[in-house]
Amino acid sequence: MTELYSGDFGEHAETRPTALEADGLGKRYRRGWALRNCSFRLPAGRICAMVGPNGAGKSTLMSIAAHLLAPTEGTVELFGRPLDAPENQGRIGYAAQDKPLYGGFTVAETLRLGRDLNPSWDQAKAEALLAGGRFPHSARIGSLSGGQRTRVSLAVALGKQPDLLILDEPMSDLDPLARHELMGLLMAEAAERGTTVLMSSHVVAELEDACDYLVLLADGKVLLAGDIEELLDAHLLVTAAVTEDGTPAELASHQVIETRRNGRQLTALLRPDGPLPGGWHAETPTLGELLLAHLRASGVPALLTDEARPAAAAVAA
Amino acid sequence: MVDFRIDRRSGVATYLQIVQQTKQALRLGLLVPGDRLPTAKQVVEATAINPNTVLKAYRELEREGLVAPRPGLGTFVLRTLAHEEAAPDSPLRAELAAWAARARQAGLDRDDVTALVAAVVDEEFTAGPGDAAGKDKGNL
Structure with missing residues (x-):
């Protein structure tokens, strides 16, 4: 087998085709809007972390992208075409958070169903994912533990050989060993086939090594989207000794996301605009610091990198 | 062949850890000219890190003239760092x-x-x- 990319991958990010593009996406349930005015672009070949507090709209957005839920407003495009375009048939693999599999089916029957429903099915790949699970293929789904069901659900999603893999909290009920093994297999699949991955999780450490792209949702809106390194570089974590209360005047020209005070020491996460005042110590934040500051703050303007901005806002006029 | 060991708490960027460990292998003679580096797929399967991180490390090694990609075959060691x-x-x-x-x-x-x-x-x-x-x- 030839290696898919031998060096040029990642250098032409701006010319990469789009895997997923949401434009003004909204979903209203009876209790209110779960998602509103949600726009971002996910280039093909990226491993994207979808992060946000409970109820931020992650699962709603993923269900819409997986074409299982109709949006109230706005559009989603997959590889430059509407979700229901014939070309997009079978291009998405989706593992839902609640792992909806037939409890009465055996593992073998579940794979058989996957094979029958998907022309591009790769039985060996699905079985490779199950191999580390130490349960027989004759076991009924209903008799499996949560983590074992997760494994079957991932096997079905990857066996389809999709171009876009949508995983809603894929690792949440796996033990650390299985987590490492399955994340490794997932990354290997992405390396081999250039699969785009969109996955949600609450565990930053889990996402930090695997993901190179981020969509942060809060209150049904996109707060941050784009290449993780680029987003980190657009922020600074600054500290200084201050005497007066409130946000110091010398930070006023920068977009301050959050300030925290401990005695005389003030720590602020900001989006710098021009040089910092003297006497401030500045560092690039970690992914965890960036996420936490944005989640704690309120009324922060959204930041989308160039790559993450939808190409055309007015297509369906 | 080398096994990369990623230490998440080291504070060193992941791609740089791969660069440094490759150089260490070159110094110790674990890798010699003509050897093939593990493919991105092999590295990410073992370490569960992002494939682009591996490619970034390999590009850095290439930039320093230590390795060269051969399209379709993999990335190969050009010179040693062993004295x-x-x-x-x-x-x-x-x-x-x-x-x-x-x-x-x-x-x-x-x-x-x-x-x-x-x-x-x-x-x-x-x-x-x-x-x-x-x-x-x-x-x-």
Whole structure:
């Protein structure tokens, strides 16, 4: 087998085709809007972390992208075409958070169903994912533990050989060993086939090594989207000794996301605009610091990198 | 072949850890010219890191002239970082071994010897011209 990319991958990010593009996406349930005015672009070949507090709209957005839920407003495009375009048939693999599999089916029957429903099915790949699970293929789904069901659900999603893999909290009920093994297999699949991955999780450490792209949702809106390194570089974590209360005047020209005070020491996460005042110590934040500051703050303007901005806002006029 | 070990808490960027570990393997002779580096797929399957991180590390090694990609075949080692002068049977090493034995006889323990060597190395490599000490430390 030839290696898919031998060096040029990642250098032409701006010319990469789009895997997923949401434009003004909204979903209203009876209790209110779960998602509103949600726009971002996910280039093909990226491993994207979808992060946000409970109820931020992650699962709603993923269900819409997986074409299982109709949006109230706005559009989603997959590889430059509407979700229901014939070309997009079978291009998405989706593992839902609640792992909806037939409890009465055996593992073998579940794979058989996957094979029958998907022309591009790769039985060996699905079985490779199950191999580390130490349960027989004759076991009924209903008799499996949560983590074992997760494994079957991932096997079905990857066996389809999709171009876009949508995983809603894929690792949440796996033990650390299985987590490492399955994340490794997932990354290997992405390396081999250039699969785009969109996955949600609450565990930053889990996402930090695997993901190179981020969509942060809060209150049904996109707060941050784009290449993780680029987003980190657009922020600074600054500290200084201050005497007066409130946000110091010398930070006023920068977009301050959050300030925290401990005695005389003030720590602020900001989006710098021009040089910092003297006497401030500045560092690039970690992914965890960036996420936490944005989640704690309120009324922060959204930041989308160039790559993450939808190409055309007015297509369906 | 090398196995990369990613330490998430080291504070060193992941791609840089791969660069440094490859160089270490080149210094120790674990990798020699003509050897193939593991494919991105092999590395990410074992480490569960992002494929682009591996490719970024390989591009850095390529930029430094240590490896070269051959399309469709993989990434291959071009040159070694091992010094013949530092091989197990080299005169330099024999002299150092003899010196270490004398230091021990003189009553120095392991920490004393290590500190003494570090101090002398510091003096030698900060003063002299043609100093290459900082070059391969993986400066960002």
